Amino acid sequence: MANGFFTDTTLCIGCKACxxxxxxxxxxxxxxxxxxxESYDNTSxxxxxxxxxxAFVEQMAIDHQGELQDRWLMSSDVCKHCTNAxxxxxxxxxxIIRNEFGAVFIQPDVCNGCGYCVVSCPxxxxxLIEKFDPDxxxxxxxxxxxxxxxxxxxxxxxxxxxxxKCTLCYDRQRLGFVPACAKACxxxxxxxxxxxxxxxxxxxxVERLSERGVSAQLYGADDVGxxxxxxxxxxxxxxxxxxxxxxxxxxxxSTRQPAGYTAAAxxxxxxxxxxxxxxxxx
Amino acid sequence: MPxxxxxxxxxxxxxxxxxxxxxxxxxxxxxxTYLFLGGIxxxxxLIQLIAHPERPQERRLKRTVRITSFILAAGNPAILITxxxxxxxxxxxxxxxxxxxxxxxxxxGLVLYSGAAGANVVRELAIDGVLPRWMRLLAPGFLxxxxxxLGAFTAGYTGVLLSATANPFWGSGKRHIPAASxxxxxxxxxxxxxxxxxxxxxxxxxxxxxxxxxxxGAAELLILNDFKxxxxxxxxxxxxxxxxxxxxxxxxxxxxLAPLALNLIGQAVKLPKPIDAVRTTLASALxxxxxxxxxxxxxxxxxxxxxxxxxxxRQPR
Ligand code: SF4
Ligand code: SF4
Numbered sequence: 228m229a230n231g232f233f234t235d236t237t238l239c240i241g242c243k244a245c246x247x248x249x250x251x252x253x254x255x256x257x258x259x260x261x262x263x264x265e266s267y268d269n270t271s272x273x274x275x276x277x278x279x280x281x282a283f284v285e286q287m288a289i290d291h292q293g294e295l296q297d298r299w300l301m302s303s304d305v306c307k308h309c310t311n312a313x314x315x316x317x318x319x320x321x322x323i324i325r326n327e328f329g330a331v332f333i334q335p336d337v338c339n340g341c342g343y344c345v346v347s348c349p350x351x352x353x354x355l356i357e358k359f360d361p362d363x364x365x366x367x368x369x370x371x372x373x374x375x376x377x378x379x380x381x382x383x384x385x386x387x388x389x390x391x392k393c394t395l396c397y398d399r400q401r402l403g404f405v406p407a408c409a410k411a412c413x414x415x416x417x418x419x420x421x422x423x424x425x426x427x428x429x430x431x432x433v434e435r436l437s438e439r440g441v442s443a444q445l446y447g448a449d450d451v452g453x454x455x456x457x458x459x460x461x462x463x464x465x466x467x468x469x470x471x472x473x474x475x476x477x478x479x480x481s482t483r484q485p486a487g488y489t490a491a492a493x494x495x496x497x498x499x500x501x502x503x504x505x506x507x508x509x
Numbered sequence: 510m511p512x513x514x515x516x517x518x519x520x521x522x523x524x525x526x527x528x529x530x531x532x533x534x535x536x537x538x539x540x541x542t543y544l545f546l547g548g549i550x551x552x553x554x555l556i557q558l559i560a561h562p563e564r565p566q567e568r569r570l571k572r573t574v575r576i577t578s579f580i581l582a583a584g585n586p587a588i589l590i591t592x593x594x595x596x597x598x599x600x601x602x603x604x605x606x607x608x609x610x611x612x613x614x615x616x617x618g619l620v621l622y623s624g625a626a627g628a629n630v631v632r633e634l635a636i637d638g639v640l641p642r643w644m645r646l647l648a649p650g651f652l653x654x655x656x657x658x659l660g661a662f663t664a665g666y667t668g669v670l671l672s673a674t675a676n677p678f679w680g681s682g683k684r685h686i687p688a689a690s691x692x693x694x695x696x697x698x699x700x701x702x703x704x705x706x707x708x709x710x711x712x713x714x715x716x717x718x719x720x721x722x723x724x725x726g727a728a729e730l731l732i733l734n735d736f737k738x739x740x741x742x743x744x745x746x747x748x749x750x751x752x753x754x755x756x757x758x759x760x761x762x763x764x765x766l767a768p769l770a771l772n773l774i775g776q777a778v779k780l781p782k783p784i785d786a787v788r789t790t791l792a793s794a795l796x797x798x799x800x801x802x803x804x805x806x807x808x809x810x811x812x813x814x815x816x817x818x819x820x821x822x823r824q825p826r
Contacts, residue, residue: 265526272528282525313675319613320601339601340594342535343612346674346811349824351531355594388594453824469822472525478824481609483673483683490684491665494691494728499555499661501724502695505717506559506567 229329230400231459232409233425234303235432236471237443238416241267241301245279248411252396253278272472273304275356275391279408280304282471302462302471303408303417306331306352306393307447310456313480314392317347322390329422329459330395338389345390349455349477358387395459422459429463441465446473454479522819530821531675533812539592544667544804545697546585547615548690550622551667552698552725553578554660556718557629558653566713572633573705578656579630582623589616611673615666622663625656664694671807678814679807681743681825685736686807692729693800696722700768700796707789712782715789719772722796726765729803733761743820747810756806764799768792 249255255276263269268283284300309315312331315323322338325331333344333353344353396406404410409419418425426448436443443465447458455477468475534540557574560567590599603620607613632648634640668687671679679686699722703715737748746752771792775785814820 263526271526284525316607316609317612317674319605319607319610319616320598321605321607322601337598337601337604338595339598341592341602341612342594343610343674345532346534346676346679346815348532349675351529351675351815351821354532355535358594390594453826467523469818470523470525472528472530472818474530474822474824476823478675478680478826480674480680482826483680484609484611484669486683487669487672487687488665491668491687491691492661494688494732495555495661495665498692498695498721498725498728499559499657502555502559502721505720505724506561509564 229422229459230395230420231308231329231422231425231461232305232395232406233418233420233429233448233461233463234305235416235418235429235463236300236302237436237441237463237465238414239281239301239303240414240416241281241283241299242413243270243281244411244413245303245408245417246270246277246281248407249279249393250277252399252407253394273306273352273354273392275354278305278391278393284466284470286466300466300470302464303412304471304473305408305460306395307350307461308393308395308459309350309479310459311454311479313347313349313455314344314353314390316479316481317343319343326397328395328397328400330397330400331459332394332397333390333392335389335391340388340390342390347480349453349474349479353390353392356387356389356391393460426461429461432463451477453477454482522822524818528818529816530818531677531815533815534676534808536592536808538805539588541801541805541808543585543588543592544670544690544808545801546581546588547619547667548664548694548800548804549698549701550578550581550585550694551660551662551664551691552695553581553702554622554626554657554663555695556698556702556721558657560714566711569709569711570702570706570714570718572637573709573711574702575626575629575633577701577705578660579623579626582619582626585619586616611666611670615663615670618659618662618666622656622659625652625659628652629656661691664691667694667804671811674811675821675824676811676815677743677817677820677824678740678746679811681740682736683825685732685739689729689732689736689803692725692732693803696725696729696765697797697800699725700793700800703789704793707786707793712785716776719775719789719792722792723769723772726769726796730761730765743814743825746813746817747806752806752810752813755802759802760799760806763795764802765796768796768799771795 261269266283270280273280282302287297290296308331315331322334342355405419409417429445429448433443443463446464446468447461553574557571560571590596602616628648632645635644665687668690672683672686699718703718706714771788
């Protein structure tokens, strides 16, 4: 059985309940008090300690009739739990596994913080978590939280220096609960469940929207290309993927290995031959 | 809901407030040094094999190179450990062997290389009489080609480690970066070996080493030149701007062309010994600097490339 997320961005109202629920359930530290001034999005990106991120896009343009049109696009981003996951393939310690629910999970007690998963994720999701520093300023901006954390450092903080990303609420799933973000979402923009069922629902939703004159596309419900396959967390979008900071052409990094090793072998062979000829004569 | 996607020009790629899509590597000087020394180690693996055991000077070169390669192989993991978020868990890398992970294969390559190099050093010391003579048996003959093979892998993997990632610039060099890493590694290894041989007064082998250095350096330049063409816009963080100038100055001109010229002079003209020693020292030092700057530029360009959302939207295949 593989479970996943279907994030229908047409239903998102940008309330960020998912972000908050995720932080609370997983006891993730605050990101500090940041004001981007760009939009209502002050989270900006997924990180080692931010596992849901609501993107907020404001669009204004003059349409073909010369009318001013505007719209808000909101989308809750998350780890895609790829079928062929770059992070999973790259991890040299075996810390990253695929669990019984089909999710890509980092075992925090095995990871040694080499950071190779970070550069191997085609979606820029996973990141290293800074070491928890009670005297430092990184987590201290919310001073209330800090005093609490000083007394009771959370699991994630104790294991700072390791990689972090969405676990698809492994612990909640084992208890038979829905992931915290899906539970908290008031509009069912985040839907959790069996992937086959979710995909069916998503395709039907695209059709319903098109009947109503809204052109929508699915991102990751089927193969995204580049060797990655389908995404276990996929999205329904109403604009190009890039608008939501999703790659139009993601590529699974390991697909470049055969070419790399072959090129290295050819170079080594050529140089070995040259070296042998140079050293052959007295 | 109005559909505004049609109001835009087709080729106008939107970004999310110009924010990066990808995460930049956290790698600093320690990984640069690790890759640089890994390349040298790999190159020394080849030199210890091709030096002829019957000629006394080359015998001596073999010995020096084997000891140096073992010292590097023993020291390099220590540098790798410093970059980990959890250094005390370094050994977790040895829990598994993962064919799909260059990081995993590379660490195993390094471990096996130090084993082979260590055994070959024992052999050298046993021949010298520093260790009991029977200990030669601990290093059977096949370990010399094995060390060379593992060396080639180590040098090549330092390139695949970069090119087989999601980083757009690194990915655009899926053939060039591994091949250039091998060439640069061997050029630096030859430079280090000629430097050590000069200090030891083992001048007879220096000219051969310098010829090898010239071949490897020239090959590296050709590969970099082709890389520039093949990488196109993905290559901008590496070939253009300040970093491009730095690469041109330190790696191309000072690090490859200058030693090439110095070595050519050494091959063509018979200089007095002390002047020739100065020439070798200078050429070798320049090659080593060029090799280091190449690795450093690769890492730093990778960081810049990761910050460019447009490059990351269309990842090179
Ligand atoms: S989106 Fe990135 S972090 Fe998530 S499973 Fe895929 S490769 Fe791993
Ligand atoms: S940082 Fe941790 S999870 Fe990521 S590749 Fe390294 S060991 Fe694996």
